[in-house]
Amino acid sequence: MTQPPLAAKAPAKRNEATRARNEHIILAAAEPIFARHGYRGASVQAIAEAAGLPKSNVLYYMGSKKALYVRLLARMMQRWNALLDDISVEDNPADVITAFIRRKMQLSLRHPEGSRLFAAEILGGAPFLQEYLRGELRDWVESRARIFEQWAERGLMDPVNPVWLIFLIWSSTQHYADFEAQVLGITGKATLSDDDIEEITAFLTRIVLKGCGVREKTI
Amino acid sequence: MTQPPLAAKAPAKRNEATRARNEHIILAAAEPIFARHGYRGASVQAIAEAAGLPKSNVLYYMGSKKALYVRLLARMMQRWNALLDDISVEDNPADVITAFIRRKMQLSLRHPEGSRLFAAEILGGAPFLQEYLRGELRDWVESRARIFEQWAERGLMDPVNPVWLIFLIWSSTQHYADFEAQVLGITGKATLSDDDIEEITAFLTRIVLKGCGVREKTI
DNA sequence: TCACATGTTGACCAAATGGTCAGGAAGATA
DNA sequence: TATCTTCCTGACCATTTGGTCAACATGTGA
Numbered sequence: 001m002t003q004p005p006l007a008a009k010a011p012a013k014r015n016e017a018t019r020a021r022n023e024h025i026i027l028a029a030a031e032p033i034f035a036r037h038g039y040r041g042a043s044v045q046a047i048a049e050a051a052g053l054p055k056s057n058v059l060y061y062m063g064s065k066k067a068l069y070v071r072l073l074a075r076m077m078q079r080w081n082a083l084l085d086d087i088s089v090e091d092n093p094a095d096v097i098t099a100f101i102r103r104k105m106q107l108s109l110r111h112p113e114g115s116r117l118f119a120a121e122i123l124g125g126a127p128f129l130q131e132y133l134r135g136e137l138r139d140w141v142e143s144r145a146r147i148f149e150q151w152a153e154r155g156l157m158d159p160v161n162p163v164w165l166i167f168l169i170w171s172s173t174q175h176y177a178d179f180e181a182q183v184l185g186i187t188g189k190a191t192l193s194d195d196d197i198e199e200i201t202a203f204l205t206r207i208v209l210k211g212c213g214v215r216e217k218t219i
Numbered sequence: 220m221t222q223p224p225l226a227a228k229a230p231a232k233r234n235e236a237t238r239a240r241n242e243h244i245i246l247a248a249a250e251p252i253f254a255r256h257g258y259r260g261a262s263v264q265a266i267a268e269a270a271g272l273p274k275s276n277v278l279y280y281m282g283s284k285k286a287l288y289v290r291l292l293a294r295m296m297q298r299w300n301a302l303l304d305d306i307s308v309e310d311n312p313a314d315v316i317t318a319f320i321r322r323k324m325q326l327s328l329r330h331p332e333g334s335r336l337f338a339a340e341i342l343g344g345a346p347f348l349q350e351y352l353r354g355e356l357r358d359w360v361e362s363r364a365r366i367f368e369q370w371a372e373r374g375l376m377d378p379v380n381p382v383w384l385i386f387l388i389w390s391s392t393q394h395y396a397d398f399e400a401q402v403l404g405i406t407g408k409a410t411l412s413d414d415d416i417e418e419i420t421a422f423l424t425r426i427v428l429k430g431c432g433v434r435e436k437t438i
Numbered sequence: 439t440c441a442c443a444t445g446t447t448g449a450c451c452a453a454a455t456g457g458t459c460a461g462g463a464a465g466a467t468a
Numbered sequence: 469t470a471t472c473t474t475c476c477t478g479a480c481c482a483t484t485t486g487g488t489c490a491a492c493a494t495g496t497g498a
Contacts, residue, residue: 044457126400
């Protein structure tokens, strides 16, 4: 039984900058490696080299390989949650769906490594994300689904299964990050230009809106 | 310089059955492991255990980990190619697209492990499939794309970018195999029933046909 | 029966794996 | 200056990695 320090640790705020900087470097180096090789396939040594730090230093800041991986996943889930904003039955379906597709597309392309990290995790059976999928995310999907159904009841769109619709939007947008290698190989491009992105976004929006029979603004 | 056997090896056909049987066992055991963990993350030891064979025996039949992996990829590409059947401008767009979606969906769900294997390979930057993507598959896409364009010219469907359309069909069908963990987690199901599959297929077909303004049979 | 190819496997190897730890460097507070 | 905390890292460890090999088993054809 060691006596806890009475005065606590007042000078807790110390060299925070160093820690923040190094953690950022490590996370940035680790994300593409986990994305590319999966959890098992990634090695701490490779991450350390990419970060330009000794392996011991990576372990010092992150504790363990697993902790590092979980942290990356959590960061990506945060980004995900940020775009799960609230919508209401009163909103215009066309606007909401358009914005949803656009945001999802931007998320995928702004964080392709994170997107692939997430994909690799799901591909592997989502060992670390079961809880999130069956909890938070599921609730979100259900609530959106109910709104889609209400829109259908009001005749604002066709009565399609809203869950399949959400999956359609997810998969078709995610594809351009996760399957980037395939997309570039087939199109023969080195990268997708901003114009390409814009075109794809417009294409997907158009297909979904028209395909679901979403009425254009009636006002 | 060793003299090559003159009589060649007439009795080459030997215990073929044993080889065929064991190779099949090994391939079946390896596919889900590579799919789940990627190339690097999979271990020969784990594959051997899943196959119920000693590691040495796996190496004996497959030569090396890489050779085993490439063989699995090749097998999956063969399945892929099998559904890339020929279509012509004279065909009915609605029929072709409907059949395409259905077949792609069946492929994904009949071989989910193979589908995930493929996905993991692409996620990792397609190190072993570059050639296939930039060659065979690219040609296939281009030729289909030209037909879609001709259909559009004839007023049989909207003039959408056919490549994006093909990607849309690929991604939205593939999703149910690759992201199975997510789909099941969110829907709360243990597996997707045949009815679910049928419903999803109908949903996707409907959205795509309607979204692209494909005319129903005019005859 | 013999001969020869194929099948089978435990022992073994160098390299890489994730992780620990002792000990020193550096910066802040007093 | 002395003291404390955080930072940093090379040496080290047990385990696992893909792969080799020699020895033996099995089956087939003559």
